[in-house]
Amino acid sequence: MTEEPLATWEHEAEEHAEEHAEEHRGRAGEEEPHPRRWRILTVSLVIGFMALLDVTIVNVAIPSIQSGLHTSAATVQWVVSGYALAFGLTLVTGGRLGDAYGRRTMMLIGLAGFIAASAGVGLAPSAVWVVVGRLVQGASAGLLTPQNSGIIQQLFRGRERAKAFGLFGLVVSISSATGPVLGGLVIAVFGEEHGWRYIFLVNVPIGLAAMVAVARMVPQRPRDQRETGTHLDLLGAALLGGAVLCILLPTVAAEGGDRLPLLLLLGAVPLGWAFVRRELGLVRRGGAPLLDIGLLRRTPGYANGVAVGALYFTGFTGFFLVLSVYYQEELGLTALEAGLLMCPFAVGSAITAPLSGRVVSDLHRKVTVLALAVMMSGVLLVALVVPAVPSDLLWLAAVPVTFVAGLGGGGVVSPNMTLSLEDVPPRMGGAAGGALQTGQRIGAAIGAALAMTVYQLTLAGHGGGAGLRAALLTGLVLLTASLAMAVRALRAA
Secondary structure, three states: OOHHHHHHHHHHHHHHHHHHHHHHHHHHHHHOOOOOHHHHHHHHHHHHHHHHHHHHHHHHHHHHHHHHHOOOHHHHHHHHHHHHHHHHHHHHHHHHHHHHHOHHHHHHHHHHHHHHHHHHHHOOOOHHHHHHHHHHHHHHHHHHOHHHHHHHHHHOOHHHHHHHHHHHHHHHHHHHHHHHHHHHHHHHHHOOOOHHHHHHHOHHHHHHHHHHHHHHHOOOOOHHHOOOOOOOOHHHHHHHHHHHHHHHHHHHHHHOOOOHHHHHHHHHHHHHHHHHHHHHHHHHOOOOOOOOOHHHHHOHHHHHHHHHHHHHHHHHHHHHHHHHHHHHHHOOOOHHHHHHHOHHHHHHHHHHHHHHHHHHHHHOHHHHHHHHHHHHHHHHHHHHHOOOOOHHHHHHHHHHHHHHHHHHHOOOHHHHHHHHHOOOOHHHHHHHHHHHHHHHHHHHHHHHHHHHHHHHHHHHHHOHHHHHHHHHHHHHHHHHHHHHHHHHHHHHO
């Protein structure tokens, strides 16, 4: 036996021993759970809602920002895209930093950056400063969001963990669906000229209150659990960031009609390969990887969950985008009216997200499969019904079918996260959760670009109704792929 295989075997033995120790600590934690765990989760979910809300809330403000700052549509597009880009780039690194240095520390740092950036955007004198502020805001959100899954992994066990993930799934679904409504409402209250600024400025008092709550309630990591001497894998972070950038940047640029960055897609594969080799090498040498790639091999549920989540968000994200565009541009509705028409999705999600968290421990992947089937039925009904009904019957027809889609959508995210992370050691909970959400962000960016491309191409030749139907049916194809992965996991269980 050579020295290298022997060293590898010894490292894996030590790794498995460590994981068993962590599992023992987890069982002990069930006997004496943190007394303030639900309060801590509430604070964490409020922060997560604020970060995820800013992905969609700004969509309805684009016309106001463009007219208020007298800038081009291409520049303003980066107000939306810049946030999504920076968000996706920092998720895994943010999760790993939380694993190493504690959730409390990273939440305070992320909140400080998010508050400062929100104030900067709200008071920005030009479009350039708005874009810069959104980039910082997105990067700060990327530090904050993985701490949600990390806190759940750290403080909850068993059925309580599933319930906690159910609430997190509720936040994800509702933040996406209510963003356009809240954005339209703020602009309606404060006016077209300056209303968009208050969309960002409202984050300041909420963020400050959240900082106080985090400082008072979220516990510091015990000294005996801190990773002393840990050095962030900067090279790994750079390689992963480069790979994600090569995917996200061309995608978000394509939404604005710029095709040249598509050449960057060629760099995603070699950078991704280099990242995998780097992380495997670190694990072999006993170092601290940014993300333990071995999780994909040792925990099949995690690998499948990443695929299900990425495909779901690829097919799901375009739903809100094309509906919002269709309602406003084709039917002449206001931003607020368009947002209200999508509220039934949030109502449906609010019903099923917590419920799915309660039953996932018993039904496992059956929950995800059933939820995806219901979601797809709702999307199909929207595609068939909404373009076909006369405008005076729109509300009567759109509300129930959108509600059905929401009932299904609420049962996808939280069970998938619960099942994906249930066998992940708490020491890697943040990074693993960040990687899971990175897949979702990449899927969301690709899905949005694909949906709008299909909508616009079909619109040019066949009208808005046909464009809406084609975009939603394209999303259904991708949701079918997500369903196939969930069924595969169900059969393998």
